[in-house]
Amino acid sequence: MSPTALMLRWLPIVLVLAFPGWAFPAWAQDRVVNIYNWTDYIDPSVLAEFTAKTGIKTRYDVFDSLETLEAKLFAGHSGYDIVLPSNEPSFSRLIRAGALATIDRDKVPNWKNLDPALMRRVESSDPGNRHGAIYLWGSIGLGINPDRIRALAPDAPVDSWSLLLDPAWAKRLAPCGIIMMDSAIDVIPSVLHYLGRSPDGSSPDDLAAVLKLLMAIRPYIREFASGGALEALATGQACLVLDYSGDVDQAAARAKQAGNGVDVEYVAPKEGSEIGFDMLAIPADAPHPDAALAFINFVLQPDIMARITDATRYPNAIPATRALVRPALLVDPNVFPTEAVQKRFFTIGPSAPKADRARTRLWARFKAGS
Incomplete structure (x- = not known):
């Protein structure tokens, strides 16, 4: 090896030893978490x-469907440190x-704040x-x-x-705008449950029944959206x-704050609603x-999680936040459902790749309307 090549080979080490404050390479001292x-x-x-x-700085990106999240993670090298998939x-x-990486709980002492009963509910996942x-x-x-629904259909359920999934009602309400969540993962189990089938169903007969129902209401859906539905x-x-x-x-x-005369309500349908838990997780890479x-x-501190619930209007899994959350949210059954409503909740189980592919094909046909 020539003297010049030898010098170039060892130059980085010499520089680090001579100037230990240098960030070399830059990422070695980069204190950041990508969320x-x-x-x-x-x-x-x-x-x-x-x-x-x-x-530690934060770099924060958002997604609006589980399909988008999964595509990023399964492709590998997403660059993210924290992701939040549904269980x-x-x-x-x-x-x-x-x-996903396993969690070193010795480095997460606030884990003790989590509700053991709720954590047991996600152990199946x-x-x-x-x-x-x-x-x-x-x-x-x-x-x-x-108000707008009653103006079009005073007797609507x-x-x-049925308000959405019965084509007779969907047709009557189409003029005031119907938006469907753009996620097969989230929609199909609810349709199966409505049909009296297992929300985990994936047999050809199950999926044929789902497709038949969805295609019947397809003409009345104005658009498919997830995050954008909130603003609409x-x-x-x-x-x-x-x-x-x-x-x-x-x-x-938001509607109340805007004072625009729009009244918005959440309905957990009487036939039952799927309940899901979003998890703080770390990609393996x-x-x-x-x-x-x-x-x-940091997030598992009661005062921090209470602020997150206040801002998002979603319940959390830390009992100590009940004394910290805004009182108006504590009595809001959409944020903290009553026991009667919770009895109607259902959960879904793991799905097989073959079933996932079949549901994806079904969803593509439904969106295309063909």
């Missing part, structure tokens, strides 16, 4: 406070694929709760503008999935939306796993 979360799903001041107290089917699917902590939870149901509901551009409970409650709060653990520990 991938649902749209409108945190109090932004929490991110600023985390940085102020830990010195089923995404969280369990990512665990089985080896896409994550045995031993090794890969994630509950962040927030909620149900899937209907967001409605009752506003407490039932709040501004009166839509009167009927299939969406998450907290999103609808956020829309109601996270570039900053220690920063991720620090973030999880």
Whole structure:
């Protein structure tokens, strides 16, 4: 090796030894946590406070469907340190694929604040709760503008999935705007349950029944959306939306604040609603796993999680927050459902790849209307 080549080979080490304060390479001292979360799903001041107290910067991106999240994670090298999949089917699917890291609880002392009973409910997705902590939870149901619905159909069954899934009612309500959540993962189990079938059903007969029902209401759906449905509901551009409970409650709060005369309500249909838990998890290839653990520990503080519930209008899994959450939310049954409503909730289980592919094909046909 020539003297010049030898000098170039050892130059980086010499520079680090001579100037230990240099960031060489730059990423070695980069204190940052890259977060991938649902749209409108945190109090932004929490991110600023985390940085102020830990010195760790946050880079924050959002998604509006589980399909989008899964595509990022299964592709690998997403660059994210914190992701928030729903316990089923995404969280369990990512665990089985080896896409999520186990949590070192010694570095998350605030884990003790979590409700053991709620954490047991997600053990079917994550045995031993090794890969994630509950962040927030909620149900899937209907967001409605009752005044506009009654103007078109005074006798409409506003407490039932029939309002959307019965083509006779969908046709009557189409003029005031119907939006369907753009997620096969979230919609198909609710349709199966409405049909009296297992929400985990994936037989050809199950999926044929789902497709028949969905195609019957397809002409009356104005658009498919997830995050965008919140704004459409709040501004009166839509009167009927299939969406998450907290999103609808956020829309109601925005409409009230705007004073635009739009009344928004969330309906957990009498036939039953799917309940899901969104999990704080760390990708197996996270570039900053220690920063991720620090973030999880920070978020699991009661005062921090109470602020997140206040901002998002979704319940959390930390009992101590009940004394800290805004009193108006504590008595809001859409945020903290009554026992009677909770008895109607159902959960879904893990799904097989073959079933996932069949549902994806079904969803594509439904959206295309063919």
